[in-house]
Amino acid sequence: MAADTRVDVLRRLPLLARLLKSRAFQPALMLLTLFVFTLAILTGWFGTPAGSRNFGIVFVWIVWWALLIVILVPFFGRLWCMICPIPAPGEWLQRRGIIRRAPGKLRSLHRRWDRRLKNMWLQNFGFLTIATFSAIILTRPNISAWVLFGFIVLAIVLSLIFDNRVFCRYVCPVGGFIGLYAMMAPIELRARDCAACKAHRTKDCVTGSAAGYGCPWMVYPGNLQRNTYCGLCMECLKTCPKDNITIRVRPVGADLLVMKEHRLDEAYKAFIMLACALLYSVVLLGPWGWLKDAANMESLPAWAAYAAAFWGINLLVLPGMFGGVTIIARFAAKQTAPLRQLFIDYAYALVPLGLAAWIAFSLGFVFANGSYALSVISDPFGWGWNLFGTAELSWTPILPGAVNLLQMGVLTGGLLFGINVIHRVAAHHSPGRALHATLPFAGLLTTLTLVFLWLYLG
Amino acid sequence: MRMVLYASLLVIALVALWLLLPTQSQAATTHHVTIDAAQYEFSPGRIEVAQGDEVIITLTASDVVHGLYLDGYDIEQQVLPGVSQQIRFFADQPGKFRYRCSVSCGALHPFMIGELVVSSNAPFRQAVAAVLLAVAGSIFYLSRFRSSQNEQGSETTRA
Numbered sequence: 246m247a248a249d250t251r252v253d254v255l256r257r258l259p260l261l262a263r264l265l266k267s268r269a270f271q272p273a274l275m276l277l278t279l280f281v282f283t284l285a286i287l288t289g290w291f292g293t294p295a296g297s298r299n300f301g302i303v304f305v306w307i308v309w310w311a312l313l314i315v316i317l318v319p320f321f322g323r324l325w326c327m328i329c330p331i332p333a334p335g336e337w338l339q340r341r342g343i344i345r346r347a348p349g350k351l352r353s354l355h356r357r358w359d360r361r362l363k364n365m366w367l368q369n370f371g372f373l374t375i376a377t378f379s380a381i382i383l384t385r386p387n388i389s390a391w392v393l394f395g396f397i398v399l400a401i402v403l404s405l406i407f408d409n410r411v412f413c414r415y416v417c418p419v420g421g422f423i424g425l426y427a428m429m430a431p432i433e434l435r436a437r438d439c440a441a442c443k444a445h446r447t448k449d450c451v452t453g454s455a456a457g458y459g460c461p462w463m464v465y466p467g468n469l470q471r472n473t474y475c476g477l478c479m480e481c482l483k484t485c486p487k488d489n490i491t492i493r494v495r496p497v498g499a500d501l502l503v504m505k506e507h508r509l510d511e512a513y514k515a516f517i518m519l520a521c522a523l524l525y526s527v528v529l530l531g532p533w534g535w536l537k538d539a540a541n542m543e544s545l546p547a548w549a550a551y552a553a554a555f556w557g558i559n560l561l562v563l564p565g566m567f568g569g570v571t572i573i574a575r576f577a578a579k580q581t582a583p584l585r586q587l588f589i590d591y592a593y594a595l596v597p598l599g600l601a602a603w604i605a606f607s608l609g610f611v612f613a614n615g616s617y618a619l620s621v622i623s624d625p626f627g628w629g630w631n632l633f634g635t636a637e638l639s640w641t642p643i644l645p646g647a648v649n650l651l652q653m654g655v656l657t658g659g660l661l662f663g664i665n666v667i668h669r670v671a672a673h674h675s676p677g678r679a680l681h682a683t684l685p686f687a688g689l690l691t692t693l694t695l696v697f698l699w700l701y702l703g
Numbered sequence: 704m705r706m707v708l709y710a711s712l713l714v715i716a717l718v719a720l721w722l723l724l725p726t727q728s729q730a731a732t733t734h735h736v737t738i739d740a741a742q743y744e745f746s747p748g749r750i751e752v753a754q755g756d757e758v759i760i761t762l763t764a765s766d767v768v769h770g771l772y773l774d775g776y777d778i779e780q781q782v783l784p785g786v787s788q789q790i791r792f793f794a795d796q797p798g799k800f801r802y803r804c805s806v807s808c809g810a811l812h813p814f815m816i817g818e819l820v821v822s823s824n825a826p827f828r829q830a831v832a833a834v835l836l837a838v839a840g841s842i843f844y845l846s847r848f849r850s851s852q853n854e855q856g857s858e859t860t861r862a
């Protein structure tokens with residue numbers, strides 16, 4: 246995975262470079278998504294309470310979700326964060342401008358974000374909290390709209406108190422897993438020549454210049470090695486006076502092996518995402534009505550038990566199993582690194598499998614329910630409109646026969662990629678005995694994959 | 704040690720191949736099943752039949768209007784509470800097919816799902832076989848071709 250196998254896209258496509266450097270590009274896309282987002286909130290509040298007839302539910306949880314997890318994240322990493330409407334109002338307020346580069350400093354209370362929160366833990370717990378209520382949020386237009394509205398309000402409030410995109414970087418529950426899975430993407434934004442950055446005194450990409458703002462994501466592009474926290478906002482592309490920033494095509498999943506950046510909060514993000522994909526597949530797509538009733542809060546005690554099991558599986562059971570296998574692998578391969586370090590390093594092998602599991606899960610309901618999108622676009626509020634003449638189209642599952650095949654292919658790919666990551670991490674810790682550490686993990690990953698296959702096909 | 708590994712991989716590969724063998728079919732029978740639809744569950748939630756069997760479903764609804772759409776067979780039937788409906792078909796394709804509620808019946812309607820499994824469920828067996836073969840193959844590859852060249856762990860970086 247040497248740098249020379251990477252293709253400098255912006256050098257090959259100068260027109261794209263010019264587009265991305267234009268100050269109007271990002272705001273234009275954000276205004277578009279902000280319009281759709283506002284519509285989703287309004288339809289949620291004022292439209293029909295029937296989820297499958299409501300634009301808010303169908304466009305957020307079917308169309309946007311499918312686009313995000315099946316296409317944007319796997320192929321383009323954090324591209325969604327470039328056009329996301331949620332931080333837009335706050336960012337524009339902070340900057341006192343939408344397109345032009347407003348001179349001077351950002352306007353906020355300039356408080357410092359607590360050091361203990363400079364990690365993914367808030368995002369981990371935020372995601373788990375939302376996931377615990379998902380059967381409600383995904384199906385009630387009104388509640389769903391309040392959640393979306395809450396996101397945007399929180400983003401505005403934080404941008405008034407703290408500089409930059411503190412919300413995106415440390416709070417947004419969606420941003421957390423996008424960052425994790427963006428490590429898989431075949432594209433990256435990087436400095437062309439890190440030495441040039443080091444030698445560059447003023448570091449305009451950090452401080453900002455007349456051409457653009459300092460990195461809103463609080464990242465220093467000069468030594469950027471992973472996609473995780475780069476929101477692809479393209480400010481550094483505009484501010485760098487040496488034209489040293491570019492976008493490259495690179496080997497899939499290259500970031501997973503940047504060992505020095507491995508951290509426990511990110512490892513837990515990997516556990517939580519994989520466990521949630523499994524639990525969602527069981528609860529939402531499975532045939533067990535009593536589970537759906539519990540998730541749907543039909544009775545409070547049942548829901549409490551469900552929530553406790555949900556958190557337990559996420560935070561204890563899966564990490565516990567993984568820890569057990571780490572102990573075996575460490576012993577088998579005679580590895581000397583501390584157990585905690587190994588536990589964290591190996592957890593990154595769950596990233597490809599987790600992403601594959603989310604894609605497989607999403608295919609399972611997106612194809613089945615995608616046809617609702619055509620009818621709600623003509624009648625977003627469910628008030629009997631027929632804007633484009635498609636309101637009366639009936640529900641038809643798309644390609645029910647192909648879904649299983651796709652799910653199986655994606656899961657197999659994720660599994661093999663995960664085993665490969667395990668082997669590379671193992672080779673780093675015990676060069677001569679990499680295989681000894683790989684085998685126990687291969688067993689665990691294969692078992693998990695077979696469980697998914699059984700849920701979908703068995 | 705190597706030999707033990709290769710022997711185990713061989714066993715895994717054989718299990719996979721065994722999964723791919725055609726299973727012998729029994730004489731076709733007729734299944735009479737009553738499926739009740741209620742928010743948000745079909746009971747039973749899972750029906751198992753053999754390929755070639757005839758399936759006669761009596762569909763009832765016990766609370767509101769529901770429907771049953773069977774993936775892969777393109778069968779759809781709506782049902783009102785108190786008025787049962789009959790669905791009749793031959794389970795000629797193997798695999799797992801979901802039956803879904805086809806009438807918006809409430810919040811969790813999109814997740815009101817049951818499963819028809821037509822054994823010997825060749826797609827599932829093939830999928831498991833494919834996964835096992837792929838894993839065995841990649842372990843074999845790692846042990847033969849990767850171990851030596853990656854001994855130094857040269858591709859990973861840690862400051």
Ligand code: SF4
Nearest residue numbers: 326329331413417420
């Ligand atoms: S981190 Fe969240 S709010 Fe920020 S851009 Fe990404 S998805 Fe949007």
Ligand SMILES: [Cu+2]
Nearest residue numbers: 769804808815
């Ligand atoms: Cu129903």
